[in-house]
Amino acid sequence: MTKKQSKLEANNLDAYYGDFQALKNINIAMEEKAVTAFIGPSGCGKSTFLRTLNRMNDYIDGFRIQGQILLDGRDIYATDVRVDELRKEVGMVFQKPNPFPKTIYENVVYGLKIQGIKDKKILQEACEKSLQQAALWNEVKDKLDKSALALSGGQQQRLCIARALAIQPSVILMDEPASALDPISTAKIEELIHELKKNYTIVIVTHNMQQAGRVSDHTAFFYMGELVEYAKTKTMFTSPSDTRTQNYITGRFG
Amino acid sequence: MRVQEKIIEGLLWLSAAITILVTASIIWVLLSESIQFFSEVSIVRFLTEKEWTPLFADKKFGIMPLVAGTFLTTAIAIAVALPIGLTIAIYLNEYAHARFKTIIKPLLEVLATIPTVVYGFFALTVVTPFLQSFIPGLAGFNALSAGIVMGVMIIPMISSLSEDAISAVPRSLREAAYGMGSTRLQTAFGVMVPAASSGILVSVILAISRAVGETMIVAIAAGQQPRLTLNPLVPIETITTYIVQVSMGDVPHGSLEYRTIFAAGMTLFVFTFLLNNLSFWIKKKYQEKYD
Numbered sequence: 258m259t260k261k262q263s264k265l266e267a268n269n270l271d272a273y274y275g276d277f278q279a280l281k282n283i284n285i286a287m288e289e290k291a292v293t294a295f296i297g298p299s300g301c302g303k304s305t306f307l308r309t310l311n312r313m314n315d316y317i318d319g320f321r322i323q324g325q326i327l328l329d330g331r332d333i334y335a336t337d338v339r340v341d342e343l344r345k346e347v348g349m350v351f352q353k354p355n356p357f358p359k360t361i362y363e364n365v366v367y368g369l370k371i372q373g374i375k376d377k378k379i380l381q382e383a384c385e386k387s388l389q390q391a392a393l394w395n396e397v398k399d400k401l402d403k404s405a406l407a408l409s410g411g412q413q414q415r416l417c418i419a420r421a422l423a424i425q426p427s428v429i430l431m432d433e434p435a436s437a438l439d440p441i442s443t444a445k446i447e448e449l450i451h452e453l454k455k456n457y458t459i460v461i462v463t464h465n466m467q468q469a470g471r472v473s474d475h476t477a478f479f480y481m482g483e484l485v486e487y488a489k490t491k492t493m494f495t496s497p498s499d500t501r502t503q504n505y506i507t508g509r510f511g
Numbered sequence: 512m513r514v515q516e517k518i519i520e521g522l523l524w525l526s527a528a529i530t531i532l533v534t535a536s537i538i539w540v541l542l543s544e545s546i547q548f549f550s551e552v553s554i555v556r557f558l559t560e561k562e563w564t565p566l567f568a569d570k571k572f573g574i575m576p577l578v579a580g581t582f583l584t585t586a587i588a589i590a591v592a593l594p595i596g597l598t599i600a601i602y603l604n605e606y607a608h609a610r611f612k613t614i615i616k617p618l619l620e621v622l623a624t625i626p627t628v629v630y631g632f633f634a635l636t637v638v639t640p641f642l643q644s645f646i647p648g649l650a651g652f653n654a655l656s657a658g659i660v661m662g663v664m665i666i667p668m669i670s671s672l673s674e675d676a677i678s679a680v681p682r683s684l685r686e687a688a689y690g691m692g693s694t695r696l697q698t699a700f701g702v703m704v705p706a707a708s709s710g711i712l713v714s715v716i717l718a719i720s721r722a723v724g725e726t727m728i729v730a731i732a733a734g735q736q737p738r739l740t741l742n743p744l745v746p747i748e749t750i751t752t753y754i755v756q757v758s759m760g761d762v763p764h765g766s767l768e769y770r771t772i773f774a775a776g777m778t779l780f781v782f783t784f785l786l787n788n789l790s791f792w793i794k795k796k797y798q799e800k801y802d
Contacts, residue, residue: 356687424692
């Protein structure tokens, strides 16, 4: 399907919460520096899958996987992989903005500080650069020492994106990043995703099909733990090959 | 209106009223006896004299030696209980499996149910001899072992309240920290503990309040020698111990010596009252930060 190199790949992936199988034999290859959207009704496994990509499910009791997830050809569940290192490579933005109860500046440089970087100049430059990238710099440059919690929801979410960018990941996972935001903030986030895909591989889970249509290059439709269809977004939305996809896209369920 | 309902309502009101009445009477007794005490001994003397010898021929009424003793044992107790209690709280929250947690939490609570007199004897007969084996100058009665054992007693208070505070931090913050590549340790100390700091502070203040009012352990193991010192190796006396000492002695009712225990009690009450209010205030001010 794609000539570009695949950045992330899942091979025969099964995932379980205790006895419940949440993902069934997922095979997918996600392209580098492109946006891949996961769509599907609630409970279809799209968020579970997204979270296996940076091992965010590791701390859930009873969660386990079978199969393989490759990042740049390397198995991220291999025993010699350090989870904290993996997550520096695969950043994440969550559904609800979750800034730390610290200042804006402290939020952005948090990831660098925990890596032991103390040089003020480096931190400040990284802070400005990340906020610029997240299209937030102009709004907050005069109040970097103010609490992040004082920002609006949309601003907080862009701050969370800036925070993720600061550690220079190559992949950014977004779990319904705009679902808690108003339309204007949503538009800003979508614009931002468009900008970011020049440099980053983006995987986004969304409930909103119009959003998937607007921002993504490829779309994967999940249903009851299966990957039903995976195609170029345009193809998927104009001529889906599976009837379940068609039913979902046309709003017959979900 | 049914009569039954009225009677029940009246009984409920009465039980509520009794608690208030009892509290009010305690304060009234404390106050009135203290006022009589302070009409004979000035507050300035009470607060500035450096010796507390009301039972001797040469009477001195400086509360500071007792306050110092109380402060010393409390500080030692907190120095023991805070690091251990907080470590336990973090461990239970960030590392322990759910099943392990359900076993260990009730076990911890057992520490709080041991009678304090048992703790006191444990301090005197086990901890002190043990400490003496490598601290040569340690007296038989001392603030150190009483403080350490008191610290052990209040560990569950700090661990369980701090654990509540940490688990009340929204999951999203923990996920944010993990998502940024934090290790568990970095998540715990860089994000969870600061976010739960107000709750942890409350647990510490309540623990202090408990330690300040603790009587049995210090009465048994810390000695009965009022001394204005911060040396943990020598016998001291706390406010509570003094009250026990006089209450059980043969000091004539209504005498000035007798009234000293009310002045001491008043001092203790002011401390714990302020501490409890402080914790209440912190709780109120910060608890809804994330809602």
